[in-house]
Amino acid sequence: MTAVPPSAPPGVGEAERVARAALSRVFEPGDPRQTVLVAELGAEALCAHLLAEADLAGVRTDYGARLAATDGAQELERAARRGIRFVVPGDPEWPPGLDDLYGVAPVQDRGGPPVGLWVRGPVGLHELAGGVAVVGSRSASEYGAAVAGDIAAEVAGAGLPVVSGAAFGIDRAAHVGAVNAEGRTAAVLACGVDRAYPREHARLLGHLVDHGAVVSEAAPGCAPQRIRFLARNRLIAALTGSTLVVEAALRSGALSTANWASRLQRTLLGVPGPVTSAPSAGVHQLIRSGAATLVTSGAEVLEAVGRPGEHLLEVPRAPERARDRLTARQRQVLDGLPVHGGARVDSIAVSAGMGVVEVRGSLDRLARAGLVERDATGWRLAAAGRD
Amino acid sequence: MTAVPPSAPPGVGEAERVARAALSRVFEPGDPRQTVLVAELGAEALCAHLLAEADLAGVRTDYGARLAATDGAQELERAARRGIRFVVPGDPEWPPGLDDLYGVAPVQDRGGPPVGLWVRGPVGLHELAGGVAVVGSRSASEYGAAVAGDIAAEVAGAGLPVVSGAAFGIDRAAHVGAVNAEGRTAAVLACGVDRAYPREHARLLGHLVDHGAVVSEAAPGCAPQRIRFLARNRLIAALTGSTLVVEAALRSGALSTANWASRLQRTLLGVPGPVTSAPSAGVHQLIRSGAATLVTSGAEVLEAVGRPGEHLLEVPRAPERARDRLTARQRQVLDGLPVHGGARVDSIAVSAGMGVVEVRGSLDRLARAGLVERDATGWRLAAAGRD
Numbered sequence: 001m002t003a004v005p006p007s008a009p010p011g012v013g014e015a016e017r018v019a020r021a022a023l024s025r026v027f028e029p030g031d032p033r034q035t036v037l038v039a040e041l042g043a044e045a046l047c048a049h050l051l052a053e054a055d056l057a058g059v060r061t062d063y064g065a066r067l068a069a070t071d072g073a074q075e076l077e078r079a080a081r082r083g084i085r086f087v088v089p090g091d092p093e094w095p096p097g098l099d100d101l102y103g104v105a106p107v108q109d110r111g112g113p114p115v116g117l118w119v120r121g122p123v124g125l126h127e128l129a130g131g132v133a134v135v136g137s138r139s140a141s142e143y144g145a146a147v148a149g150d151i152a153a154e155v156a157g158a159g160l161p162v163v164s165g166a167a168f169g170i171d172r173a174a175h176v177g178a179v180n181a182e183g184r185t186a187a188v189l190a191c192g193v194d195r196a197y198p199r200e201h202a203r204l205l206g207h208l209v210d211h212g213a214v215v216s217e218a219a220p221g222c223a224p225q226r227i228r229f230l231a232r233n234r235l236i237a238a239l240t241g242s243t244l245v246v247e248a249a250l251r252s253g254a255l256s257t258a259n260w261a262s263r264l265q266r267t268l269l270g271v272p273g274p275v276t277s278a279p280s281a282g283v284h285q286l287i288r289s290g291a292a293t294l295v296t297s298g299a300e301v302l303e304a305v306g307r308p309g310e311h312l313l314e315v316p317r318a319p320e321r322a323r324d325r326l327t328a329r330q331r332q333v334l335d336g337l338p339v340h341g342g343a344r345v346d347s348i349a350v351s352a353g354m355g356v357v358e359v360r361g362s363l364d365r366l367a368r369a370g371l372v373e374r375d376a377t378g379w380r381l382a383a384a385g386r387d
Numbered sequence: 388m389t390a391v392p393p394s395a396p397p398g399v400g401e402a403e404r405v406a407r408a409a410l411s412r413v414f415e416p417g418d419p420r421q422t423v424l425v426a427e428l429g430a431e432a433l434c435a436h437l438l439a440e441a442d443l444a445g446v447r448t449d450y451g452a453r454l455a456a457t458d459g460a461q462e463l464e465r466a467a468r469r470g471i472r473f474v475v476p477g478d479p480e481w482p483p484g485l486d487d488l489y490g491v492a493p494v495q496d497r498g499g500p501p502v503g504l505w506v507r508g509p510v511g512l513h514e515l516a517g518g519v520a521v522v523g524s525r526s527a528s529e530y531g532a533a534v535a536g537d538i539a540a541e542v543a544g545a546g547l548p549v550v551s552g553a554a555f556g557i558d559r560a561a562h563v564g565a566v567n568a569e570g571r572t573a574a575v576l577a578c579g580v581d582r583a584y585p586r587e588h589a590r591l592l593g594h595l596v597d598h599g600a601v602v603s604e605a606a607p608g609c610a611p612q613r614i615r616f617l618a619r620n621r622l623i624a625a626l627t628g629s630t631l632v633v634e635a636a637l638r639s640g641a642l643s644t645a646n647w648a649s650r651l652q653r654t655l656l657g658v659p660g661p662v663t664s665a666p667s668a669g670v671h672q673l674i675r676s677g678a679a680t681l682v683t684s685g686a687e688v689l690e691a692v693g694r695p696g697e698h699l700l701e702v703p704r705a706p707e708r709a710r711d712r713l714t715a716r717q718r719q720v721l722d723g724l725p726v727h728g729g730a731r732v733d734s735i736a737v738s739a740g741m742g743v744v745e746v747r748g749s750l751d752r753l754a755r756a757g758l759v760e761r762d763a764t765g766w767r768l769a770a771a772g773r774d
Binding site for chain 1: 415418449453530533534584610611612613614617658659660661662663667668671674675680681682683684687719721722723724725726727728737738740742
């Protein structure tokens with residue numbers, strides 16, 4: 001998003017962590033100016049600058065005023081008391097994938113890596129890198145929700161974490177699918193990790209706090225706002241190695257996550273649906289344009305996201321049929337029979353381009369295999385021979 | 388299919404045409420040995436050889452015996468009396484696309500260009516080159532049949548012929564869609580063009596004889612046989628510039644046509660469907676593997692098959708919303724409002740990172756646009772502002 005290269009991870013000295021906690025309260029999530037300034041100055045120095053800045057009339061700038069009213073150490077302590085940790089670069093839990101956000105231009109003025117992430121729950125952020133983000137419409141169809149749940153269950157059941165946004169529709173189906181498979185799942189929120197949004201998902205979020213992870217760039221207590229949803233989408237894409245879109249209407253938030261995944265060189269997958277279904281239109285566009293690979297099952301997702309040689313998938317085949325067990329010349333005789341009605345041996349021999357004697361022998365064998373039968377009009381295909 | 392290059396189109400002298408008509412009766416459709424021999428010797432010389440050949444006991448070979456019993460001139464005359472023409476290379480109506488079959492290896496012993504095609508109906512074979520083959524499952528779902536019919540209607544309505552195989556399911560839906568749009572449509576059969584197979588489609592085929600075209604490599608009177616279906620699929624792919632697969636179970640005949648289309652470097656398109664629907668599994672595999680491009684509408688088919696610049700399609704977009712007409716800074720204010728509940732001007736100013744005075748002015752303008760509203764708790768998003 002900027003020309004600034006990711007410098008060596010800043011030390012996780014307490015002062016830097018405290019400064020970042022304060023900045024997290026002052027800047028909106030995904031404000032790319034913050035990213036640039038922190039990369040150039042470090043969080044401590046940036047805080048000092050902001051606190052010292054005043055306008056011509058000697059009045060503190062907005063940011064300075066807000067920073068003066070914020071106590072980073074207290075933020076961290078209050079969070080810790082509620083089981084919330086603040087993960088910053090250099091922490092063992094910091095996922096290097098977030099630093100990929102340095103290389104990608106902002107969208108709608110949101111971009112860059114976060115100064116830190118607030119996390120609740122036993123699953124570590126670094127575990128999510130091998131996981132799959134499952135995203136899609138809030139107004140999902142029954143079809144979409146069912147497929148999202150099934151795929152999430154298969155992915156989580158295979159040991160890969162499922163990451164989503166805890167919204168209605170596909171997000172919820174993905175989390176629930178992973179929970180039912182007793183796999184790991186994490187929700188990245190647009191509000192503070194201590195808030196349940198949407199309210200209807202309070203129990204689900206409570207479960208993730210106990211067994212998975214709830215993650216946010218916004219400081220605890222922050223309300224969900226549009227700008228925070230936009231910023232959140234980039235984190236879902238950056239935290240995981242692959243993003244799967246299951247139903248996304250044209251211009252939905254899920255497409256913004258997909259766009260981030262593409263730009264971050266993540267694996268992008270899409271589940272197709274009926275072309276008559278509006279919630280599938282966005283996914284079809286992603287597949288048509290070549291941005292996403294079409295997948296139809298959890299097994300195909302695992303194949304796409306696995307390390308080379310892992311989760312290898314056989315190309316689906318129909319079950320073997322009696323026909324498959326014939327020799328080439330027996331098949332030739334079978335193919336010489338008319339589709340409807342019967343035929344005499346000599347006419348079948350002409351069709352098959354073979355001698356009458358050989359054809360007669362083959363017909364007996366085909367009859368024993370149940371593929372042909374004989375009646376008054378001659379030899380005809382049996383039901384099994386039609387397949 | 389062979390090392391033999393397509394020689395200059397053989398003359399359409401009457402003797403060559405008569406010889407080809409006779410060969411068409413003697414060889415099974417798509418017998419690649421015939422292709423090689425006709426290319427090397429010409430049809431007249433091949434007939435002479437076959438008639439002269441005898442085995443050690445002086446008995447005529449199979450082919451010689453059958454050829455001796457066949458009168459090519461009479462075949463042509465009898466066909467002509469029934470409105471059936473026999474189109475051979477060099478005829479103005481001969482589609483050069485059929486000669487592409489020289490370059491492609493046989494599949495299941497079927498391959499190579501036909502020695503000629505038997506045709507009934509006013510549409511010329513050469514007209515089909517710019518057309519679209521619409522193929523798919525005989526056991527199509529209602530969804531698949533509806534989509535095939537809609538797309539065929541749009542394609543045929545735009546002036547491009549629709550080619551299919553007159554089978555149940557997708558084939559029928561495609562022909563009927565084209566007929567309803569008063570467009571051109573042609574059926575390529577596995578039996579003689581004078582036979583109605585399946586019987587249930589006798590009326591449809593009668594309509595094509597009067598207004599479209601019915602085409603076959605098999606001589607008039609020939610019954611539908613498995614081997615002829617295999618041979619027929621290659622013709623559907625070769626006669627047209629593009630093949631669209633709408634529903635194809637794994638290992639269906641439609642996939643054999645798709646495979647021919649790929650190998651002939653034709654445009655291959657596929658309509659997705661629910662991943663839970665078996666008839667869509669084959670199409671999903673074609674799209675996944677990159678063999679086919681996903682399409683969701685007739686417009687997308689037309690864009691894919693048109694000449695450059697023709698049938699250009701706008702990327703589908705959701706309709707414009709009130710939000711789109713705002714300035715960047717007005718949008719910034721709008722994004723500063725909480726998703727639920729109200730907020731005071733100063734809190735919105737903090738969220739938006741803007742001054743209170745400017746935010747106050749913007750809120751008034753946003754209220755006039757119906758995007759925000761004010762109540763006792765402060766400013767909140769109106770329904771239109773949530774979109």
